[in-house]
Amino acid sequence: MSHSYTALKPITKEEPDDDDEAIELQIRTHDLENNNKELRLDVEANRSSSRHPHHARSSSTSSFIHFKAPIQPDTSRESIEVSSTHHIYNENNENNSICASTEIKGGLRLASQALPSLLMSVVGLVVAGWMMDIFQHWEVFVEISELFILVPVLLNLKGNLEMNLAARFSTSANLGDLDDPNTRNSLVWGNLSLIQVQALIAGSIAGLFSFILGIIEHPDEPATVSDSILIITSSMISATVSSLVLGVFMCLLIILSRKLKIDPDNIACPMASSLGDVVTLGILAGCAQALSNSGGSTLSLGLFVVMTFSIPFFAKSVWKNKHVKELLLSGWSPIIFAMLISSFAGLVLERYVEQYRGLAMLTPILCGLAGNLGSIYASRISTCLHAGTQEQYTLVEWTLLAMNIPVQILFLVLTWILDLGHLDFTFSFAVTYFIVAMLSTLIALKMGKYMTLTFWKRGYDPDNYVLPYLTAIIDVICASLLVISFAFLSSNNLADLATTQSASS
Template sequence: MKHNSADYIELSIHNNEDNDDPPDRVGHDEDILEKDQEYQATAALLTDVESNHSTDEFVIYESNENKPEPKHENTLAIQALPSLIISVIGLVLAGNLMDDFQHWDVFLKTTELFILLPILLNLKGNLEMNLAARFSTSSNLGELDYGPTRRSLIVGNLALLQVQSLVAGAIAGVSSFALGLITKPGSSTSYYEMMYMTASSMVSASFSSAILGIFMCALIIICRKFDVDPDNIACPMASSTGDIVTLVLLATSASILQNQMESIFSTLIFLIMLGLIPIFGLIVWRNSHVKDLLFAGWTPIILAMVISSLAGILLEAYVEQYKGVALLTPVLIGLAGNLGSIYASRISTCLHSETKENYKVVEYTLMAMNIPVQVVFMVIIWAFGMGQLQYNVWFFLSYFMISMVCTWICLKIGKIMSLTFWRMGYDPDNYVIPYLTASIDVIGTILLVSVFTLLTSTGAADMSMTERAANKHN
């Protein structure tokens, strides 16, 4: 849906008259009818905007009484740029760690761990970015300013993250084992290996969620204290730190459990991890702020994993055909996804708090921020000679063009999805980011491979690894 006539859109939700506790973000059963009517009214009003040819700077649908102050776009670049640069450095470090892990004994003996890595990182990344977006909204709504509510939100969200991470870890472990059977039908596998994969996945997922969950909650509370908008920094920080922490913990837990692979030790660890799910689930169920999230939001997380698997198949098909694909793809799609998640998180906060977002200014600012961050990345890989790339003008221009296109697509997807899910009655904080990151995984990989093919076929830049492979065989 296009909104050609307005840069600002304000949506209204019901007011909570309970002065003792800030309003919950997720509606309860008794509010469903009322909220459905409001969402229908919102959709009708948004439709009216399409035919509105007024020259007003913004559109306000309801009274502005008791509205929070609008967020200032001029602080976006100042606050978000450092976190984006850190996220790129984190992506590069994560890539180097994955390269190092290829030579570890645990990965050489159990090659299915390489299948587990992208699945687990995708699932865990979405969970932590959802937490960052959700907690940022709570911060901007002022819910963290009230002591009992702040403690309840922290405990509830951390317990919810444990439930989600343990389930995600089990899914990732079983899925990677099953994919290993499919891709290597003649290999010898056993029940113990499946338990080993699943236990390693669940342990690393649980511990990394505990570390990152506490870190994200503390970061957002500090942002609130110093009047920094967490929407601008939380998602990139969750993305950059999440991959590194999860990688290290997975390698550590897999190394420890490998010595006991042929025993029931992994099975006992799996049963202990499985038994923690109902315990943390009970904590979530008794928490009024996150109770409704216990069974919500699973569909986008699972579907995002399936969509990202398509990107993984493409990456595997071309990673040995073109130079730099393994190095450039994570940063290309990771940075675009971080910029899109910032935008989606800001829009979601505006929808919840009934404030206005200057879409054009925010989009242009985020697009512009992509340039210096990509420059930092290119300088790093050029200075250290990473990827064995042919650094010429055509390569730099092509890569920057792709990065700008990916960022623009990601911003548009984030905006459309946030408004669409809100009109459908779903909280964008729990639904948008998984679909957003999965979509850009596929789009970014296709664009990068297509441009590398074009550069090689025209002779503008030799991105092919054919010559290198031939020399290796000789």
């Protein structure tokens, strides 16, 4: 766009006639109208770019003349340029204010939606930790120590299945796929069938893998076929039943969130993780104790055969569903590898659970909260990548990290008041745990960001790959940091966390 300044030529000393003055006034009026029109269009375009960063122009393509102020009939050329510069400054300030206001509103919206779900997840994780603190004294856990290895492996496995479902469904909701009833019903049934296939197969592998690890860890202790069948069957039952219950719940939650205009990325993953831990852990302990009380392996073997033959039925249903068909074969590698990674957390728990009081209770809580926050971040980034929008990385990271502060403080207060885990709750313990929790969350956020971007760049869907690896690695990191902090506090007499058995030895 170019402008003509013909109308601004210095007037000579000769007196112009009336026709020249009329022509000059028409030219100036025409330029004024054109500049006003162009200014309105460019201001609107600039505001639109502020709202949609991925549509913004680069600085190299912007032109100074695009934001020129209207030409006034009685001003000189120099005054026009000064006025234009001032107008550009005001417009940039206005756009910066709009961007800052949008970022603040986005952070508040994220906190208002995610914080309640995180607080609810704290309740679920506290209940899971309390249940684990009780179950470790049950007869079946005392006699079959491999169950301690199975717990974090199975909880991570189940959490991955539910969170993958939540991430896929959240992306579908944000893209509008759930607005059509036929598509929504097909997605619900297909994903529920898929999660049953994954739960049954991965549950059996998790049980067998935990049993083998137990033999390797304790080669002197006798291992029986009856124990192996009990562990595998208990793992499969808890995996398939909890998958059905939680899968239906997550689908309903995300559909309801879509109707209420709430971003499911902010609430689905924490709810899936915390509720999954409680339901899965309760079913696992109850099933293992019931099968142990039955006094034989016949019932365990019969249930194992029934569940194994049900796998082809669900697999056939998945294969006929175009929305999830490809996941029947391609979605296994992250689940299996994540299970192998999380087994190291199980080995840490199994080795040190009898040495430190409260370790069994704190481990699922610390792992769960850090994994939940990392999963929220990864799920949001994945949705932005699918939608072609830009995530506000710094804002979201600091918001999620700040949200962890009141959540951890609330948990510490509940631990102190309710005497959870029978801990020696000293000031040193509270500070050390808080530092470990914040460090774990920071690691989870950074890993969630870079893993999501890396998988996307390599052509893999982050909804199916990131969360299993992320939560598995975070489980190992959190369990290791927790054991190190317990050892530090005990060795320096800052808190009495060692059990009587370990202290005497």
